[in-house]
Amino acid sequence: MNAISLMRRHLKGAAAAALIAAAMLPMAAHAGPTLDKIKERGVIKVGVGTTPGFFTPDSNGRWQGFFVDFGRALAVTVFDDPDKVEFTNSSPQQRLPALQSGEFDILLSGVTETITRAFKLGFHFGPVVFYDGQGLLVRKDLGVAKGEDLDGATIGVQSGTTGELNIADFFRKTGKKFTPVTIEETSEFTKALDTGRVDALTQDSTDLAAKRTQLKSPDDYVLLPERLSKEPLAPAVRGGDDQWLEIVNWTVFATVQAEELGITKDNVDSFLTSDDPTIKRFLGVDPSLGEAIGLDPKFAYHIIKAVGNYGEIFERNVGKGTTLNFDRGYNQLWTKGGLIYSPPFR
Numbered sequence: 001m002n003a004i005s006l007m008r009r010h011l012k013g014a015a016a017a018a019l020i021a022a023a024m025l026p027m028a029a030h031a032g033p034t035l036d037k038i039k040e041r042g043v044i045k046v047g048v049g050t051t052p053g054f055f056t057p058d059s060n061g062r063w064q065g066f067f068v069d070f071g072r073a074l075a076v077t078v079f080d081d082p083d084k085v086e087f088t089n090s091s092p093q094q095r096l097p098a099l100q101s102g103e104f105d106i107l108l109s110g111v112t113e114t115i116t117r118a119f120k121l122g123f124h125f126g127p128v129v130f131y132d133g134q135g136l137l138v139r140k141d142l143g144v145a146k147g148e149d150l151d152g153a154t155i156g157v158q159s160g161t162t163g164e165l166n167i168a169d170f171f172r173k174t175g176k177k178f179t180p181v182t183i184e185e186t187s188e189f190t191k192a193l194d195t196g197r198v199d200a201l202t203q204d205s206t207d208l209a210a211k212r213t214q215l216k217s218p219d220d221y222v223l224l225p226e227r228l229s230k231e232p233l234a235p236a237v238r239g240g241d242d243q244w245l246e247i248v249n250w251t252v253f254a255t256v257q258a259e260e261l262g263i264t265k266d267n268v269d270s271f272l273t274s275d276d277p278t279i280k281r282f283l284g285v286d287p288s289l290g291e292a293i294g295l296d297p298k299f300a301y302h303i304i305k306a307v308g309n310y311g312e313i314f315e316r317n318v319g320k321g322t323t324l325n326f327d328r329g330y331n332q333l334w335t336k337g338g339l340i341y342s343p344p345f346r
């Protein structure tokens with residue numbers, strides 16, 4: 001028996017009719033505290049790192065990068081303006097407490113979604129935007145081919161990252177010894193390899209690939225192919241504000257759905273006259289979706305127009321033809337063998 005027929009059985013007349021009517025109303029979209037605060041302030045505050053390709057200011061001081069583009073997409077969803085967003089660098093150690101204390105509305109800084117961060121620390125995560133894994137960047141002259149060969153090595157790890165526990169687990173599991181050097185500052189972390197203070201660095205593999213390009217002699221170092229962990233990197237928000245979390249979720253999904261539909265920054269306008277009901281709903285030509293969720297019905301259209309689809313964001317910042325030259329790998333669409341997937345826009 002469903003909830004409505006149960007209500008009918010136990011309540012009579014007008015009371016039942018009123019309750020049933022209320023149960024069938026769509027959920028009213030009311031503003032949560034984060035969105036209220038953002039609207040009052042006029043800008044979204046985003047905590048980021050400083051890795052080229054992912055988040056880095058250009059020569060004019062304007063932030064660029066893979067995660068930065070999702071911040072701009074969020075600003076489009078909220079303000080229809082990709083510039084109403086303020087990016088601030090914060091170390092991995094500092095950024096979760098800073099999010100908790102309200103200094104940021106969101107972290108787009110390569111935060112790994114873990115159960116400890118969800119339950120013990122009370123954070124919520126949006127969709128995984130980048131599937132990564134922990135790697136090892138080692139001095140070539142050590143002649144090592146895999147992690148286990150680093151027996152007795154000194155390894156740098158950034159404090160406050162998942163890397164700390166992962167590397168300890170790895171050596172415990174393999175029964176080998178290592179000396180950890182825990183470093184908070186990102187510049188010191190990279191320098192530790194340059195100066196020979198450590199034999200290797202461990203961190204998300206994409207971050208290491210980017211940091212390798214910043215070393216004095218990148219060719220003296222190699223990123224081992226092995227991955228020590230799963231690092232699903234996702235937007236992180238404070239727990240307890242469902243509305244803000246859903247805005248983050250559907251902003252990311254809009255970029256994925258666009259790629260799946262073949263909609264790009266350049267061709268999006270040509271889709272406005274499509275007869276396909278899925279495309280009409282997605283782009284807000286049919287406004288019913290936007291009305292139901294309390295957002296501009298054309299929010300997905302504006303996002304694609306401003307930053308492009310997921311694949312464009314990936315390729316522009318870290319893909320083929322960029323310094324990082326990453327393959328899509330797991331970050332390919334599910335229709336092409338990857339893990340990137342959007343729930344339906346309906």
Ligand SMILES: N[C@@H](CCC(=O)N[C@@H](CS)C(=O)NCC(=O)O)C(=O)O
Nearest residue numbers: 049050051110111112161162186207
């Ligand atoms: N994913 C790991 C590591 C996070 C992390 O350190 N991310 C990199 C970027 S992917 C970073 O912030 N590096 C330091 C920086 O960019 O300043 C975690 O959540 O603990």
